[in-house]
Amino acid sequence: EVQLVESGGGLVKPGGSLRLSCAASGFTFSSYGMNWVRQAPGKGLEWVSYISSSSDYTFYADSVKGRFTISRDNAKNSLYLQMNSLSAEDTAVYYCARERVVTIYGVDYWGQGTLVTVSS
Amino acid sequence: NVLTQSPGTLSLSPGERATLSCRASQSVSSSYLAWYQQKPGQAPRLLIYGASSRATGIPDRFSGSGSGTDFTLTISRLEPEDFAVYYCQQYGNSPRLTFGGGTKVEIK
Numbered sequence: 299e300v301q302l303v304e305s306g307g308g309l310v311k312p313g314g315s316l317r318l319s320c321a322a323s324g325f326t327f328s329s330y331g332m333n334w335v336r337q338a339p340g341k342g343l344e345w346v347s348y349i350s351s352s353s354d355y356t357f358y359a360d361s362v363k364g365r366f367t368i369s370r371d372n373a374k375n376s377l378y379l380q381m382n383s384l385s386a387e388d389t390a391v392y393y394c395a396r397e398r399v400v401t402i403y404g405v406d407y408w409g410q411g412t413l414v415t416v417s418s
Numbered sequence: 419n420v421l422t423q424s425p426g427t428l429s430l431s432p433g434e435r436a437t438l439s440c441r442a443s444q445s446v447s448s449s450y451l452a453w454y455q456q457k458p459g460q461a462p463r464l465l466i467y468g469a470s471s472r473a474t475g476i477p478d479r480f481s482g483s484g485s486g487t488d489f490t491l492t493i494s495r496l497e498p499e500d501f502a503v504y505y506c507q508q509y510g511n512s513p514r515l516t517f518g519g520g521t522k523v524e525i526k
Contacts, residue, residue: 333514343454343462343505345515357512393461401468403509404452408461 300324300407302394307412314384314416320377320394320409328352328372331397333405334379336390336414344390347379348397361387384416419444421506421518429526436493438521440506445486450509453482453491456520457502465504466491493523501525 306318318334334346347368348357356368367380377394391411398406420443430436440451448469454462464473466482469489479494493500506518 342520343517345513348514357514403450404507406464
């Protein structure tokens with residue numbers, strides 16, 4: 299069974315940093331590109347960042363470029379999101395999402411999310 | 419590319435037909451258009467990919483159609499568990515995933 303379990307969310311002050319983790323299991327993690335998608339309270343879905351299966355390339359939303367860094371450790375079946383210079387606009391549930399580009403071209407599995415709250 | 423979903427909210431009764439629209443500002447390959455369902459407190463769930471193919475385990479009352487800039491998600495007869503928010507999504511390079519603003523299907 300595919301499982302994605304996020305952790306690392308919490309309350310952080312504006313300007314602070316946080317590192318999110320996503321533990322993957324039930325599939326060959328190193329074969330899949332991965333995304334972070336966030337959802338501000340009461341709002342829609344916003345794509346944040348993507349990393350290819352072997353970390354060859356990464357992409358970021360303009361809203362987080364230069365502040366967030368996505369990475370992965372295929373030996374540990376883990377995905378990460380380092381978030382710096384956080385502001386209130388970054389308050390959201392952050393989802394780890396497995397991407398399928400064969401046929402689906404979207405997300406076939408999502409984690410349950412971890413809440414990041416940026417507030418003084 | 420901007421995806422605009424309409425209506426923002428759809429108020430219907432169980433058993434009725436729901437028609438949700440997703441309009442793109444630029445043409446989208448049908449292969450790259452997906453739909454998701456999200457219930458309160460839950461992660462989204464993939465419903466439709468390739469504009470019209472149902473994901474594994476999705477009942478056949480859900481159907482997708484469309485091409486170019488206009489796509490539609492239809493729920494033929496609403497079941498109580500179908501009241502949720504629905505998002506369309508386009509796959510690209512960067513941004514990798516572009517989501518519409520969502521349509522909430524609520525009980526009338």
